[in-house]
Amino acid sequence: MSSKSNAAQKIFCLIDCDAFYVSCERLCAPELRTRNTLVLSNNDGCVISRCDGVKAAQIKMGDPLHLIQDKIKKHNIKVFSSNYALYGLVSDRVMTLLGSFTPHIEVYSIDESFLSLEGSPTTDIIDYVQNIRQTVRQWIGIPVCGGIGPSKVLAKLANRLAKKTKHDLKNGGVVSLLDPIEREKVLAEFPVADVWGIGGKSAKKLHSYGIYTAKELRDADEALVQRLLTIVGRRIQLELRGESHLMLEEIPKDREQIICAKSFGKPLRELPDLEEALTHYVATASGKLRDQKSVSHAVSVFVETNRFNDSAQYFNSAYIEFPVPTSDIRTLTAGALRALESIYKKGFDYKKVGI
């Protein structure tokens, strides 16, 4: 279908996993393939992953458990508490496998990666990405979709569209927006609020200027976009035009210490709860790391109880070095969780964990 030479333009592909945490749980419980399933965060019991049936039941991301009990009964929904150890292992496998298709990969989150496919040995990019999709599904058991575009924003947009055909296991779940003519139709119908990088507030501002679709943003007055959304919005506008301004973030230099730690309102006792909090801090810290274009050569994790009350006291920390400096969120998370595991002791009320 695609007849462009791959050498001429950049080709980004966003691969992301369908309902990742739910899919991981289904790996170990095949009987849930056809049953509505959702995953809750450990600490506060909010929905963090939903299969399609759960979405159709009007259960939203972030809904707390106690508010959806009746829907759970009504739709026979299987509920899991998050198991980050499992998700990290599976994510590792997915990203390693994606990395075997191209060395130019940016692991964007636990379940999404940007691949750069220009110069790949194929004239049919859609076929190639479909092959990636089938391989991930067969070799690891995780369903994914692929969005292809000449820029990251368009690849993300294409991925959104790809989700609509994910039920077609053979030919669906992959959309390419490399062809500018294809893009015209699609962008005219794509809500501007769903464009990557356009949040609720920005969307409202744009709406007030009559900009409702991705196409309208793309074609809007550049000075207006600069005024409303700053340089960030301008970059998005250029990316919508097919120009690549956001680079693939592979690994750069420099070191510093980034600390991310918070005290808990209520003390936590269980390892999974601490793991969840820590995973969140690692995500924040690794974001900071990437923002300053740094990599980390080591991670240090500490835990402490509340030194101001009378309960039993315990403080400890652990330090893990990486063989290769990294800003890769999954490497940082795996290292941090290993460190935490080595210092966690049962029976204490932990007031603080940090990295």
Place this chain on the structure above:
Amino acid sequence: MLKGCAIINENDVAFMPVELPFASAGFPKPSDDYLQKELDLNGLVFQNKVCIQPFMVEGDSMLPLLNDGDIITVDRSLTPKHGDLVVADLDDGRVVKRYALEGGRVILRSDNSSYKPIAVNEFEHFAIVGVVTYSLRSFLKTS
């Protein structure tokens, strides 16, 4: 003595007196012609591959080959050949069976003759998870 059997020395490490593909550090023993290598079970079975998934066997349908409680590893990247042990998804269940191609149809057979063969076309959903590569069995009786 069987070829390739493990010899436990007083330091409690298993040495295999055959060449294996994954060997880590090895050193020659004066009386032997070949290197003795340390058994890396993890390397042998998982080979650092993303497509190897372990499962635990339930039931007796594959006796005497597989017992209830055995651990098996499956290579999800392999396409089964007639006679292979496979793990397959059928509707909402997952089974380990012997893969057979008979007259162009896929039949899943149990080694235990008390079980009937399965014709996969009788199921709405059929998918091969992968081909069984290794099994692990504990011989210690747990009370």
